[in-house]
Amino acid sequence: MNMGGEAPTVGWARWGTTRNAKALPDTASTLLARILDLTPPPQAVPLAEAAVPDCELDSAVLDALRRALGAEHVLTTPAARARHASGMSTPDLLRHRQGRVPAPPQAVLCPADHAEVVSILNLCSRSGVAVVPFGGGTSVVGGLTPTAAHHVAVDLSRLDDVVAIDPLSRTATLQAGLRAPRAAELLAEHGFTLGHVPQSFEYATIGGFAATRSSGQASAGYGRFDDMVMALTIATPRGTVRAGRAPASAAGPDLRQLFLGSEGTLGVITDVTVRVRPLPAESHYEGWRFGSFADGLHAVRRLAQDGPRPTVLRLSDEVETAIGATGSGRSDGGCQLIAGYEGADVRPTVDAAAGVLAAHGGVPLGEEPGRQWARHRFDSPYLRDALLDAGAFAETLETAAYWSALPAVHDRVRQAIIDALPDGALVLAHVSHVYETGASLYFTVICSPGPDPLDRWRRAKAAASDAIAAAGATISHHHGVGADHRSWYAAEIGDVAVDLLRAVKQHLDPAGILNPGILVP
Numbered sequence: 060m061n062m063g064g065e066a067p068t069v070g071w072a073r074w075g076t077t078r079n080a081k082a083l084p085d086t087a088s089t090l091l092a093r094i095l096d097l098t099p100p101p102q103a104v105p106l107a108e109a110a111v112p113d114c115e116l117d118s119a120v121l122d123a124l125r126r127a128l129g130a131e132h133v134l135t136t137p138a139a140r141a142r143h144a145s146g147m148s149t150p151d152l153l154r155h156r157q158g159r160v161p162a163p164p165q166a167v168l169c170p171a172d173h174a175e176v177v178s179i180l181n182l183c184s185r186s187g188v189a190v191v192p193f194g195g196g197t198s199v200v201g202g203l204t205p206t207a208a209h210h211v212a213v214d215l216s217r218l219d220d221v222v223a224i225d226p227l228s229r230t231a232t233l234q235a236g237l238r239a240p241r242a243a244e245l246l247a248e249h250g251f252t253l254g255h256v257p258q259s260f261e262y263a264t265i266g267g268f269a270a271t272r273s274s275g276q277a278s279a280g281y282g283r284f285d286d287m288v289m290a291l292t293i294a295t296p297r298g299t300v301r302a303g304r305a306p307a308s309a310a311g312p313d314l315r316q317l318f319l320g321s322e323g324t325l326g327v328i329t330d331v332t333v334r335v336r337p338l339p340a341e342s343h344y345e346g347w348r349f350g351s352f353a354d355g356l357h358a359v360r361r362l363a364q365d366g367p368r369p370t371v372l373r374l375s376d377e378v379e380t381a382i383g384a385t386g387s388g389r390s391d392g393g394c395q396l397i398a399g400y401e402g403a404d405v406r407p408t409v410d411a412a413a414g415v416l417a418a419h420g421g422v423p424l425g426e427e428p429g430r431q432w433a434r435h436r437f438d439s440p441y442l443r444d445a446l447l448d449a450g451a452f453a454e455t456l457e458t459a460a461y462w463s464a465l466p467a468v469h470d471r472v473r474q475a476i477i478d479a480l481p482d483g484a485l486v487l488a489h490v491s492h493v494y495e496t497g498a499s500l501y502f503t504v505i506c507s508p509g510p511d512p513l514d515r516w517r518r519a520k521a522a523a524s525d526a527i528a529a530a531g532a533t534i535s536h537h538h539g540v541g542a543d544h545r546s547w548y549a550a551e552i553g554d555v556a557v558d559l560l561r562a563v564k565q566h567l568d569p570a571g572i573l574n575p576g577i578l579v580p
């Protein structure tokens with residue numbers, strides 16, 4: 060268990076630190092300067108100088124929390140409160156760079172176990188203090204910024220152990236605050252892997268993955284995080300719920316699904332039992348080129364529907380391919396596909412998939428593009444820091460749709476963003492999570508910040524979200540709803556479902572303390 064009082068969290072105002080920062084390739088900087096009006100940003104305000112309002116929590120409540128957890132596990136320093144005030148979207152980072160922390164938690168609570176989480180919920184329910192579960196703090200949809208006057212953050216980083224491993228059934232019960240790299244290390248000691256590798260891998264936690272229905276880069280082979288969840292333990296203001304107890308069950312509705320994606324609004328997940336797989340003996344990554352995004356989509360769909368399915372499958376559109384090629388000297392045009400294979404003996408799958416890709420117009424590029432992707436698979440968030448440093452604005456958004464709708468969703472969302480940013484924007488997209496019936500689309504937007512980047516992005520993001528809704532796609536494939544997507548989510552599920560969610564929340568959380576303003580419309 061992590062015994063330290065000050066919980067480790069992601070960087071302040073940037074993903075990385077200045078020590079592990081990644082520079083933009085010169086060619087990329089030159090290209091950006093040519094097409095965008097880059098505005099050199101003012102020096103970022105250091106954490107120590109951020110404007111953090113004083114703690115206003117009732118002293119009797121603070122004392123009670125200190126008695127319940129131990130005083131050293133109730134943090135009220137401006138630094139701890141500022142670090143737990145939001146997630147890691149670009150607007151979050153920009154606010155931090157300006158030293159703005161509008162609504163920090165009044166205190167950061169670091170419980171040791173499930174029982175202490177229950178105590179916190181009881182105490183806060185009685186006192187009417189809102190509670191925000193905090194995993195790795197990597198939310199990009201405003202999932203950590205509730206609409207309450209006062210709230211406390213419940214940092215789960217001390218719940219960082221493996222509870223049990225069942226090697227025969229290939230399951231592991233992991234505490235919710237375990238970060239992905241530590242979970243991977245602990246499972247590897249037993250010869251297992253989870254296979255869940257989102258780009259936020261370095262910081263995000265097991266509980267956060269469950270609470271947001273995360274999906275990782277290897278989802279084609281290992282599935283989404285929610286596919287891996289066998290059981291959950293959830294502390295609610297009403298008591299403890301244990302959902303899931305067998306590999307499959309016909310005993311009523313699957314209550315795991317109620318809590319997966321509940322984003323801290325129905326309870327605090329304290330442990331998760333996941334399906335694990337043997338560590339792969341082999342891995343192989345390779346690149347392919349297609350003449351167009353449409354051709355690439357056709358090939359990817361055939362693999363997703365008829366197999367064989369690689370472990371990693373990602374297809375960049377023409378713009379993302381061209382930008383990716385900047386600096387590498389390659390300028391083949393078309394669209395690049397990366398296929399990755401992990402397992403005991405990957406060669407037969409590699410060969411069979413190659414047959415499908417070639418039959419659909421794919422040109423093999425060999426292993427180097429695949430290796431290159433694998434080497435840089437966690438670079439994007441660091442490059443976002445570099446882009447912000449260079450005076451550009453960079454942010455991402457994502458959705459999913461059925462195969463029949465996917466090309467139109469791609470075009471309409473892209474166009475909506477371009478129209479909303481008339482003085483120039485680069486809009487890159489890729490498919491990286493595939494299903495028999497459809498796939499995700501992930502957009503990266505790079506534009507000039509303008510005088511008010513937050514307002515500019517709010518308008519562009521709203522235009523993109525409207526386009527997603529109008530095209531019949533979902534408002535989120537894996538980032539979740541948070542505060543940012545709430546109104547689109549309400550429209551997506553409809554009035555009856557909104558009332559149903561509210562009723563469930565009212566039952567489990569009668570005082571309305573759990574993450575108010577997040578997810579539930």
Ligand SMILES: Cc1cc2nc3c(=O)[nH]c(=O)nc-3n(C[C@H](O)[C@H](O)[C@H](O)COP(=O)(O)OP(=O)(O)OC[C@H]3O[C@@H](n4cnc5c(N)ncnc54)[C@H](O)[C@@H]3O)c2cc1C
Pocket residue numbers: 074146147148191192193194195196197198199202203215235236256257258259262263264265266267268269270271272273274275276321322323324326327328329440537538539541574577
């Ligand atoms: C650079 C970057 C890259 C990303 N890449 C991916 C990606 O590839 N795939 C992907 O799926 N997502 C990605 N994300 C989004 C984010 O990492 C995921 O949503 C992740 O699952 C959040 O985990 P976390 O532990 O950081 O949760 P947090 O950000 O701390 O919390 C997220 C939400 O879940 C709630 N929550 C957290 N823990 C619990 C708990 N134990 N019980 C109940 N509620 C809880 C919080 O209250 C909040 O509403 C990325 C984010 C960033 C910044």
